[in-house]
Amino acid sequence: MKTATCALPLRLLFAALALGPLTQAWAKTPADQLIVGMSLVNLFSLDPANAPGLDASGINANLYDTLVKRDQGDPEKHLPQLAERWDVSDNGRRVTFHLRQDVTFHSGNPLTATDVAWSLYRVMKLNYGLATTWKAYGYTRDNIQALIRATDLHTLVIDLPQGMDPLLVIDSLATSPSAVVVDRQLALAHEKNGDLGAAWLITHEAGSGPFVLSKWNANDVLVLTRFDRYWGGAAALKRVVMSNMTESQSLRLMLQRGDLDLAYGMAAPDVRALDGERGLQVQSLPRGTMYYVAMSMKQPEFAKREVREAVRSLIDYQGMDRQVMPYYGTLNQRPMQLGLAARLPDPGYRLDVAHARELLAQAGYPDGFSTTIRTLSEPPFIDIAARLQATLAQGGIKASIITGTGNQVYGAMRARNFEIIVARGAERYPHPYFSLRTFAYNPDNRDSAGLPNFQGWRASFFDPSLNGLIDQAGAERDTGKRLSLYHQAQARYDQQVGPILMLSQMTDTVVSAADIKGFTGDDAGATRYLGVHKQR
Amino acid sequence: MVVMTASALGARASGTARRASTVLVTLLGLLMLTFFIGRVMPLDPVLAVVGPDADHSTYQQVYLAMGLDKPLWTQFGLYLNDLLHGNFGNALLTGHPVLDDIRRVFPATLELATLAILFGVLIGLPLGVCAASNQGRLGDHVARVITLFGYSTPIFWLGMIGLLVFYAWLGWAGGAGRIDLGYDGLVPDVTGLLLIDTSLAGDWEAFASALRHILLPALILGLNSVAYISRMTRSFMLEQLSQEYIITARVKGLSRRQVVWGHAFRNILVQLLTVVALAYGSLLEGAVLIETVFAWPGFGQYLTSSLMLGDMNAVMGCVLVIGLIFVALNLISDALYKVFDPRTR
Numbered sequence: 001m002k003t004a005t006c007a008l009p010l011r012l013l014f015a016a017l018a019l020g021p022l023t024q025a026w027a028k029t030p031a032d033q034l035i036v037g038m039s040l041v042n043l044f045s046l047d048p049a050n051a052p053g054l055d056a057s058g059i060n061a062n063l064y065d066t067l068v069k070r071d072q073g074d075p076e077k078h079l080p081q082l083a084e085r086w087d088v089s090d091n092g093r094r095v096t097f098h099l100r101q102d103v104t105f106h107s108g109n110p111l112t113a114t115d116v117a118w119s120l121y122r123v124m125k126l127n128y129g130l131a132t133t134w135k136a137y138g139y140t141r142d143n144i145q146a147l148i149r150a151t152d153l154h155t156l157v158i159d160l161p162q163g164m165d166p167l168l169v170i171d172s173l174a175t176s177p178s179a180v181v182v183d184r185q186l187a188l189a190h191e192k193n194g195d196l197g198a199a200w201l202i203t204h205e206a207g208s209g210p211f212v213l214s215k216w217n218a219n220d221v222l223v224l225t226r227f228d229r230y231w232g233g234a235a236a237l238k239r240v241v242m243s244n245m246t247e248s249q250s251l252r253l254m255l256q257r258g259d260l261d262l263a264y265g266m267a268a269p270d271v272r273a274l275d276g277e278r279g280l281q282v283q284s285l286p287r288g289t290m291y292y293v294a295m296s297m298k299q300p301e302f303a304k305r306e307v308r309e310a311v312r313s314l315i316d317y318q319g320m321d322r323q324v325m326p327y328y329g330t331l332n333q334r335p336m337q338l339g340l341a342a343r344l345p346d347p348g349y350r351l352d353v354a355h356a357r358e359l360l361a362q363a364g365y366p367d368g369f370s371t372t373i374r375t376l377s378e379p380p381f382i383d384i385a386a387r388l389q390a391t392l393a394q395g396g397i398k399a400s401i402i403t404g405t406g407n408q409v410y411g412a413m414r415a416r417n418f419e420i421i422v423a424r425g426a427e428r429y430p431h432p433y434f435s436l437r438t439f440a441y442n443p444d445n446r447d448s449a450g451l452p453n454f455q456g457w458r459a460s461f462f463d464p465s466l467n468g469l470i471d472q473a474g475a476e477r478d479t480g481k482r483l484s485l486y487h488q489a490q491a492r493y494d495q496q497v498g499p500i501l502m503l504s505q506m507t508d509t510v511v512s513a514a515d516i517k518g519f520t521g522d523d524a525g526a527t528r529y530l531g532v533h534k535q536r
Numbered sequence: 537m538v539v540m541t542a543s544a545l546g547a548r549a550s551g552t553a554r555r556a557s558t559v560l561v562t563l564l565g566l567l568m569l570t571f572f573i574g575r576v577m578p579l580d581p582v583l584a585v586v587g588p589d590a591d592h593s594t595y596q597q598v599y600l601a602m603g604l605d606k607p608l609w610t611q612f613g614l615y616l617n618d619l620l621h622g623n624f625g626n627a628l629l630t631g632h633p634v635l636d637d638i639r640r641v642f643p644a645t646l647e648l649a650t651l652a653i654l655f656g657v658l659i660g661l662p663l664g665v666c667a668a669s670n671q672g673r674l675g676d677h678v679a680r681v682i683t684l685f686g687y688s689t690p691i692f693w694l695g696m697i698g699l700l701v702f703y704a705w706l707g708w709a710g711g712a713g714r715i716d717l718g719y720d721g722l723v724p725d726v727t728g729l730l731l732i733d734t735s736l737a738g739d740w741e742a743f744a745s746a747l748r749h750i751l752l753p754a755l756i757l758g759l760n761s762v763a764y765i766s767r768m769t770r771s772f773m774l775e776q777l778s779q780e781y782i783i784t785a786r787v788k789g790l791s792r793r794q795v796v797w798g799h800a801f802r803n804i805l806v807q808l809l810t811v812v813a814l815a816y817g818s819l820l821e822g823a824v825l826i827e828t829v830f831a832w833p834g835f836g837q838y839l840t841s842s843l844m845l846g847d848m849n850a851v852m853g854c855v856l857v858i859g860l861i862f863v864a865l866n867l868i869s870d871a872l873y874k875v876f877d878p879r880t881r
Contacts, residue, residue, distance in 0.1 A: 030718040037712075037831075041841055044584065044629055052587040127597055129590030202631030215721045217640060218630035219841055220833030221713075223721045241717045245831040249696055250712040253704045259711045404578070405844050410588040411580045425588075450592025 028258050031534055032238040034516070037251045038264035040244035041219060047201040048119070048180045050128035054287075054428065057177045061526035062224055062240070064180030064207035067097055067116065067156075067173050075171050075340070075431045076479075082111065082181060082208075083156075092166050092477055099154040103231045105183035105208045113150030119182040120148050122196045130178035132453045136437070137169060138162040163475045165482070168433060175429040177526075182206050210235045210530040219244050224529070236518070236533035255280060255511055261534075262512040262519070267379065268327040271509050279514050284327070285521030287506040288337050288430040291329050291380070292439075293388060294413070294421045295499040297460040301371070302419070306363035308497040311420075312349055313356040314395045317503060320387055328380045329504030334490055335439040337430030338505055342486035347494055349501075356395040368396025374412055375422040377403035384503065385422045414452035416460060424506060425455060432486045436470045439500050440493045443467060459499040466492050563859050567619075570855045571612050571848065579846030584628050615852070624856075625849035629842055634853035637838060642857070643728025644714060645827075645834035649819035651754035656761025657812060663762065664769025668777060669796050679766060686763030694756050695829035702752055710749035712831035719745055753830040757823050761815045768811045769804070776800035805876045813865040820861050 029035045043055040051060060068086070071077035083097040103111040123131050124141040138161030139147060147159040160166060173179045183206035187197030190204070197206070205213040210232065211224035224240040245251050248267035252274060254260040266274075275282045295302035295311060302308055321331040336343040360368060371392075375385040385401050392399045399420065404412075412418045426438045440463075442456035443449075451457040466489060473485035510521060518531040582599050603611055618625060624634035632640075667679035702709040710716065714730050715723075719742045726733050731750065734743035776782065777800050785795045824836040835854065842850035 033718055035717045045631060050585070050587075052589065127594050128585075129587035129594055131594065132589065132591050135591070199626075199631070217833060218627075218632075218637075219837055220641075221717070221720050239721075241720050243713055243717050243720070243831060244833065245712055247712070247829050247831065250699060250829060250831060253699055254711045257704055257707075257711060259716065406588070407579050407583050407844070407846060411578075411583055414583070414588065450595075452595075453589045453591045 029261050029513075031536055034237050034240045034529060034532060034534075035259070035261045036240060036242045036264070037245040037254060037260045037262070038242060039246045040222060040242065041246060043218065043222070045202045046205055046213070046216070047198055048178055048182060049123045049126045049130060049198065049201075051177055052129050057428065057526045058522075059213075059222065059224070059242075060177060060180055060205075060207070061209070061522070061528050062211040062530075063205045063209045063213055064182070065103070065111075065209050066179050066181070067099075068170060070171070070174050070429070073339075073430070075429065076167055078170055078174050081174075082116070086170070088166050093160045093163075095158045095160075095166050095170060097156040097158070099156065100231060101154055103208055104229060105186065105206065106212045106227055107183055107186045107206065109183055109185050111181060111183075111208050112153045113156040114153070115184045116156050116181050117145070117148050117150050118184045119180070120178075121145050122182065122187075123178045125196060126198055129453075130176065133172050133176045133178060137164055137172075165433075165474060165477050167477075168474060171429075171431065175431075175526075177428075181208065183208070210528065211240060214239075230530075232530065235530045237529060240529050251511075255513070258513065260513075261516055262510060264508065264510055266509065266511060271327045271511060274511050281512055281514050281516070283510045283512070283519070283521060285508045285510060286330070286338070286430075287508055288426060288428050288435070289424055289506040290332065290335070290337070290426045290435075290439075290502050291325075291384065291422075291424050291504040291506060293384075293501045293503060294418075294423065294455065294459050295501075296416060296418050296420075296458075297499050298416055299371075299419050301363075301365065301369055302499060303460075304363045305497050306359040307365065308499055310356040310359035310363070310395060311392070311397070312497060312501055313352040313359070314388075314391045314397065315349070315501065315503070316351040316387060316391050317349055319351070320384060320503060324380050324383045324387060325504050327507070327509045329506045331503075332505040333502050335426075335493060335498070335500065335502055336432050336435045336486070336490065340430055340432050342432035342483050344487055344490045351391060353391075353394045360395060360397075365396070368398060370398045370400075371419045372402050373399045373420045373422060374402045374404065374409050374418050376406060376409055381422050381424070388420075388422065413455075413458050416447065416458060433470070433474050436473070436486070436489050436493075439502075440466055440489065440498055441470050455500055456498075461496075461499050463492070463496055466496065559863050562863070563856065566855055566859045567616075567852060568612065570852055571615065572608065574846070574848040574851060575608055575611075577846060579844070581628060581846040581848065584845045584847065619856075624853040627842065627850040627853075628845055628847040629838075629850060634850050637850065638835070638853055638857055640728065641833060641835050641838040644730075644832060645820060645823075645836065647729045647731060648750060648754055648757065648823075648826075648832060648834060649816065651750060652758035652819050653761055653812065653816045655755055655758030656765050656815060659758070660762040660765030661769055661808070664766035665773055665796060665801060667766065667770040668773030669792070671774060676770075679770065683763040683767050686759040689759075690825075691756060691760065691823070692825040692829060694759070695753070695826050698752050698756050699829065708748075709752035710745060712829070714746060714749055714832065715742060716745040716749075749830075753826050753832060757819060757826050761819065764815055765808075765811060769808060772804035772807050773800055776803050806873050809869045809872050809876070813869040817862050817865050821858050 040055060042053045045051045046056060046060060048060055048064060065082050067081055067083040068078040069081050071079045082099055082103060084100050086095055086097045088095050099113055105111055121144050124134055124139060124144045143161060147161055149157055151157050158169065160169060186206040187201060190197045190200035192199055203216060210227055210230045212227050214225040215223040222242045226235045226238050228234045248270045251263040251266050252270040255263055271282060274280050293315060295308060297303045317331060317333065330338060332338050333346045333349050334343055360366065373385045373389060375381040382403060389399045389401055409423065413421050426435055439455050442454050442462045444451060445460060445462035469485055469489040469492060473482055473489060476482040476485055512519060515534050515536050516532065517535050518533050521527050582595055582602065585598050586594050599605065626632065627634050627637050630637050663679050663682065667676045670676045703711050723733050723737050723739060723742050726736055730746040731743065734746050782795055782800060785799055824840050827834045827837045839854040
């Protein structure tokens with residue numbers, strides 16, 4: 001009797017277990033597809049005028065083309081793309097681009113200089129975050145059509161509104177996510193209420209790149225299909241399938257089982273476990289983005305130079321680099337990326353509690369004070385904040401940690417409503433001028449100026465002399481003089497104890513199957529899959 | 537033939553009207569609460585659109601375009617007005633109309649939750665009956681251990697261990713996602729339910745892949761329902777088994793099996809309907825953790841991502857759908873009461 005009532009669940013359990021082996025199959029990805037696992041949760045839009053994230057850059061780099069591209073990551077050397085060649089006028093105020101004549105968009109429309117000019121006008125007209133790149137050169141929605149224009153089907157003239165080094169503009173044309181060329185006819189065919197196709201382009205594309213967008217379900221999957229008539233030759237792979245996977249251990253298991261070809265954004269312990277494993281390869285890609293600790297100079301404590309210097313001496317840079325940052329970043333204490341000719345060597349800051357205590361006493365805080373550290377609730381931010389909290393305590397500064405989402409943490413910083421923040425930012429591509437502008441430049445320190453695009457403004461750091469040096473460097477065309485100005489600016493920032501203290505330069509680690517060849521990571525995640533293939 | 541009098545018809549009509557008005561008031565209250573909680577949350581939807589590096593003019597432009605400068609009651613009124621015209625607004629996360637998004641993500645959760653509840657019912661009911669009819673003996677203790685495991689084991693951990701054992705070591709289950717990624721986008725999307733769509737397409741390899749992928753998360757998700765359903769079944773059964781009519785039936789010579797399944801179990805069916813409906817409703821809300829571990833693009837993930845962004849259009853749309861799910865399940869279980877319990881007719 002008892003057996004009769006209990007028999008059914010047991011039979012079901014055995015049946016379930018028996019079903020397992022029937023469905024067993026060793027997974028292997030298709031030879032002509034690249035299966036990528038990554039987080040797509042920050043991918044909100046593919047519109048080149050409003051797609052600032054790294055994820056969107058990586059996808060748009062495959063859907064669209066730019067006029068030029070950087071040569072080996074050097075911000076002062078560029079190679080042809082859509083533009084076969086270009087000339088800079090003697091006074092440096094005009095750049096003329098001569099375009100290839102064999103390029104068609106995915107729609108079949110020919111790509112012309114009018115499309116290029118219209119794409120940049122569109123960015124200014126819509127005025128999303130990426131427009132700040134062009135505003136920095138003096139372009140506005142009113143003047144851009146007169147200054148950037150097609151003189152014939154394949155000639156584009158770009159006039160600079162103010163005295164700037166034209167190399168900067170050329171570099172922005174190579175690297176800004178907003179500099180890609182949009183199919184004007186196709187976008188305007190989907191225009192609604194004068195939005196220049198903005199609503200449509202959030203989820204569709206109008207490019208000429210080596211891949212076509214064939215499916216995108218937000219937070220799920222994005223599929224790129226080869227564009228067979230690509231002017232640079234068709235890609236080796238037929239499809240690239242990107243799946244939204246936020247759980248690092250799932251990525252790890254799928255790589256090990258051969259269900260994924262490539263994974264981005266894995267947690268350091270998982271990368272460490274896979275590093276050296278047979279059949280997989282680990283590649284570290286340096287990014288232009290920096291991890292930093294920022295203090296708000298609106299707070300009376302941090303307005304004092306001695307306190308900022310004390311905090312600078314209460315960070316265990318080397319310990320973090322060894323224990324927290326492997327696979328996340330490389331030690332860098334300058335507001336400029338490693339490897340740039342304009343960058344001064346690291347100043348060699350290290351944890352020095354005694355020195356910090358002296359400085360705090362001089363500033364009138366012999367017993368320290370209380371403060372808060374805002375940061376994201378994810379590694380490595382939370383680990384950096386925890387270590388910072390511990391070393392600040394050694395100096396007598398009692399800091400409590402407030403965690404939040406990116407929206408909350410960066411929102412507070414934009415509103416200048418924070419004390420200390422552990423965050424990540426800066427230009428995506430390494431560049432001396434743009435890095436200094438991001439971290440050290442602040443043209444107007446009033447709250448009402450509303451300049452949250454400058455991290456210097458967010459931290460209320462204002463030094464007119466430093467602004468002047470950065471402005472001069474941006475306009476200087478002589479390489480030697482320009483280098484000297486960049487060096488002076490870094491030295492000045494160091495001397496003024498800027499409130500944004502650099503810790504580390506971001507590295508992104510990509511783990512892939514060993515048979516993936518031709519994958520060369522890009523400084524800003526804008527990797528093209530054009531040359532990627534499988535060697536089986 | 538049943539002939540209804542005018543007064544009976546009137547009573548039925550007023551009952552329906554009362555029920556409809558209760559549903560409407562409930563949904564309105566739910567929307568209002570969500571809307572105002574959403575507005576006081578420390579999340580800035582404008583930042584999600586413009587990015588953290590946008591300048592002030594860009595921020596203001598989007599702030600005004602989103603109508604955030606208007607008083608809260610005006611914003612809520614405008615939202616309701618749009619809703620009455622069938623416009624749930626566009627989601628920040630996807631750029632698509634919220635309704636389209638829900639239509640896309642909901643089948644993934646529906647498919648997973650349905651398999652999970654099937655598992656929950658098929659295992660949970662017999663387990664509960666087994667435990668009750670063996671109270672204090674081995675069967676009861678085994679059932680208690682299983683339910684304790686189902687209740688107390690973190691589902692996130694269970695998902696990871698399940699992937700490790702059944703996917704990575706044994707190779708029985710598919711990995712994360714709804715199907716092997718090589719098939720993604722190749723199966724025509726008819727119902728959104730992959731097991732059905734692959735069958736309709738006659739693509740049995742893709743069907744096998746989808747089945748391999750769904751079994752493990754459904755079983756893990758269903759384990760929690762097994763625990764809930766079996767404990768409730770046990771409790772209802774114990775109450776029935778202590779009734780005098782059970783002793784009478786046994787004295788009259790009915791076998792224990794007939795008494796347990798034919799009499800006691802039949803009498804708890806109505807109560808079980810509510811339990812199963814509630815369990816199914818919870819599963820349909822989306823299981824965020826299991827969806828995260830298995831990269832399952834379902835309703836739970838969509839709702840959570842929208843919430844983290846402060847994307848109130850999407851959040852309100854999801855809340856409305858959840859409200860409707862519970863209303864629908866209540867209506868269905870009310871209708872089924874009448875089938876199983878003549879006294880409620």
